[in-house]
Amino acid sequence: MSTAIETHNLTVSYHRKPVLWDIDFELPEGQLIGIIGPNGSGKTTLLKSIMGLIPPAGGYVKIFDQPLDEVRSRISYVPQRESVDWDFPVSVRDVVLMGRYRPGRLLRRLSAEDHAIAMESLRKTGMEEFAGRQISQLSGGQQQRVFIARALAQQADLYLMDEPFAGVDAASEQAILQLLADMKSEGKTVVMVHHDLQTVRQYFNWIVLLNTRLIACGPVESVLTEDNLRKAYGGQLTILSNVAHLAQQRDFPMREQAKKQKP
Amino acid sequence: MSAFWSDPNVQMVVLGVMLLGAGAGVTGVFTFVRxxxxxxxxxxxxxLPGVCLAFLISGQKHPLWLLIGAVATGWLSLLTMDYITRNSKIKADAAIGVVLSVFFGLGILLLTAIQASGSGHQAGLDKFLFGKAASLTRQDVLVFGAAAGLILSVSALFFRAFSTxxxxxxxxMSAGLPVKTLEFILATITVLAVATGIQAVGVVLMAALLITxxxxxxxxxxxLVKMTxxxxxxxxxSGLFGAWISYQAPAMPTGPWIVILLTLIxxxxxxxxxxxGILARWQLxxxxAHKMLTENILKTFFQMEELHGKQLFSWExxxxxxHFREQELKKGLGQLRxxxxxxxxxxxxxxxxxxxxxxxxxxxxxxxxxxxLYLSHKLGMAADHVHDSAEAMEHLLTPDMEKRLLEELEYPALDPHDSKIPYDHQPNGK
Incomplete structure (x- = not known):
């Protein structure tokens, strides 16, 4: 099995407050991978720093064994649904077509192929009939499916999704689950922040268990042990969070030298 | 009036002002949606301080100098706001307030100094406060028209990128689009639109030309395309209107009139x-209210027939x-008729x-x-608590929802109060 994502000593701060400490893992290709952990454990931050949206305070990320910028066109990111204004004056089709803009082709007109790919992505998420709909008229689950369709339109190999099941109706949940199964069978890798422990075994076959530091990473059965869950959910490490607080107050860097480690 | 349309000089001014209005309107769309x-x-x-500084340094009122000065301090204000929010505990709203008042105060200071110095050109600078379209020279129109043309073509070229x-x-960013560069371009044309737009409406009211x-x-x-x-x-x-006002009544400040028209729009x-719109909401x-009233009357007929059998009923x-009001019932019966x-x-x-x-x-x-029945069976609510909700929902539920309710409840015969649920055709076997 080759590696989709490798993080090495990844340390990330948010406004000087360290939220991830020395995260070190390798994620295999072709799996449905869940990032699990309590609130404030740094799940979203991990996803964003893999995607290069938050610069690491230390350590590095490699994707398909290369730096992010080399393989960006093979990765697709699905942000949290609440991160945008759904009253923005665009239609469902417009949003999905945004997945067809890549650097270097920004000024080019969209081709018939782009439109076909966008419609196919909408079909895969069961949102075809909503193509002309203004996005503010969608339900939460439908909004989420539009976001996923936009990601599909990018035709990537690795998908990073931030809580796509949050606040989603049963029909959308089924549609997304079916889609994930199809993606897995096509050999795609999906890494997903997820907060519902009940469904973890059912949805994923590989787990990253997180609570500001890496608790465990591996196949579901080996990670979801009582011991690991207690470590992740059994309260914060007091000293660790005190140090994080102190670093923020004193405006202290997380590495002695600010220079970034190169992969 | 006729001279306004036929004089080639006036045509120049009108064209220039309309271009300024279009440029501000277009960049304003992105300012607004962001x-x-x-x-x-x-x-x-x-x-304003940029315009004054440009005048002080160059010693003349050439529009190109003034534009460069305006763009320079406009940009500086953006960078300052950005720097303050990123590097201090001051939040964005306060940073905007600080930058606005400090820069504007500086501008007024310089303007006052220029006017007090009694230099021959000063009279023209105060038009930047409230705008004065009619005083645009041919040179002005060429420079500002070119700037507006640039703004419009850049907006068209990058439209998709800006909207994404x-x-x-x-x-x-995740898709690798050059977001920082795009933001720089968008900020630049916005500053440019503002720097040219102040010719028409002046500094104080420019935000209205941008956002309204x-x-x-x-x-x-x-x-978004139609909106733009x-x-x-x-x-x-509104630019055209402002130019016209300026032409008809040279003493009138152009900017406030443009803004008044925009506000009316x-x-x-x-x-x-x-x-x-508010009227559309009222109509809805x-x-x-009509639907509720007529359906309540229909329901009343049903209930009376249920009690007394099929017969004719009196108004009383x-x-x-x-429990209708007389006026209401009269109107409702009329509609049902x-x-x-x-x-x-x-x-x-x-x-x-x-x-x-x-x-x-x-x-x-x-x-x-x-x-x-749905509330009491599926939500476990007590039978005496479900009536009020049903009073409203009976008017809202669509045929599609009715079908789903029927399927989920398996075509029930009785409601929670043991009243018969009326069907048009009795469903088989139920």
Whole structure:
């Protein structure tokens, strides 16, 4: 099995407050991978720093064994649904077509192929009939499916999704689950922040268990042990969070030298 | 009036002012959808010291110098706001306020100094406060027209990129789009639009020329392209109006008149736009009230027939059973008559439903009882708590929802109060 994502000593701060400490893992290709952990454990931050949206305070990320910028066109990111204004004056089709803009082709007109790919992505998420709909008229689950369709339109190999099941109706949940199964069978890798422990075994076959530091990473059965869950959910490490607080107050860097480690 | 349209000099000015209005309207759309209206205001106030400095340094009023000065301090204000929010505990709103007042204060200071110095050119500079379209020279129009042309073509060229970035910045970054560069370009044309627009409306009211067209256009469409075109048109129309006022009454400040027209356009949009407008909302609520009233009357007929058997009913009986107000019932009966749901009253003034009316009354009662049953069975609510919700839901539920309720409840015969649920055709075996 080759590696989709490798993080090495990844340390990330948010406004000087360290939220991830020395995260070190390798994620295999072709799996449905869940990032699990309590609130404030740094799940979203991990996803964003893999995607290069938050610069690491230390350590590095490699994707398909290369730096992010080399393989960006093979990765697709699905942000949290609440991160945008759904009253923005665009239609469902417009949003999905945004997945067809890549650097270097920004000024080019969209081709018939782009439109076909966008419609196919909408079909895969069961949102075809909503193509002309203004996005503010969608339900939460439908909004989420539009976001996923936009990601599909990018035709990537690795998908990073931030809580796509949050606040989603049963029909959308089924549609997304079916889609994930199809993606897995096509050999795609999906890494997903997820907060519902009940469904973890059912949805994923590989787990990253997180609570500001890496608790465990591996196949579901080996990670979801009582011991690991207690470590992740059994309260914060007091000293660790005190140090994080102190670093923020004193405006202290997380590495002695600010220079970034190169992969 | 006729000279206004035929004089080639005036035509120049009108063309220039309309271009300025269009440029401000178009860039304003992105300022508006990115929720940065106040930033636009701060930039507008911050170009004043630039204009004054350019005049002091160059010693002349050449429009190109003034434009360069305006763009320079406009940009500086943007960078300052950005720097303050990133490197201090001051939040964005306070940073905007600080930058706006400091830069504008500086501008007024310089303007006063220039006027006090008694230099021959000073008279022209104060027009930057409130704008004065008619005083535009041929040279002005060439420079500002070119700037407006640049703004419009850059907006057209980068339109998709700007909209992708404005909707979801993080996604745009994740896709590898050059978001920082795009933001730089967008900020530059916005500053440019402001720096040229102050010719028409002046520094103080520039934010209105930037934001009002977009805000008004938003009411008419859910499509960003159409919204941008509309904003451009609103900007141009008000620019034209301002130029005309300037021509007719040279003593009048142009800017306030442009802004008044823009405000009227915006007010009209708020009132009259379909769907989003206040009148459309009122109409919707009126329709809802009508629907509730007529359906309640239908329901009353059904309930009376349930009690007394099929017969004709007097006005008083309906009034009493349904707890209607007289005025209301009169209106409702009239509407039911017009829709053919109510038969004409007999010689004694007694009423009965037509057969379509009976079907409709069964539907309303069926929805009411289905909803009660749904609440008590699926949500476990007590039977005496479900009536009030059903009173409202019976008017809202669509045929599609009715079908799903029927399937989920398996075509029930009785509601939680053991009243019969009326069907048009009794479902088989139930």
């Amino acid at each position: 929720k940065r209206a106040l930033v636009g205001d701060a930039i507008a106030h911050s170009v 970035m404005s909707f979801d910045r993080e996604f745009a 067209p977009a805000a008004a256009a938003r009411f008419w469409t859910n499509n 075109l509309l904003a451009a048109i609103f900007g141009m129309v 915006a007010l009209f949009s708020v009132l009259a736009a379909p769907e989003r 609520q009126r329709n809802n 009986a309906i009034l009493q059973k349904g 017009r829709r053919g749901l109510l038969a004409a009253p007999d010689v004694n003034g007694l009423w009965r439903l037509s057969s379509e009316g009976e079907t409709e009354s069964r539907r309303v009662v069926r929805l009411h009882r289905l909803w009660e």
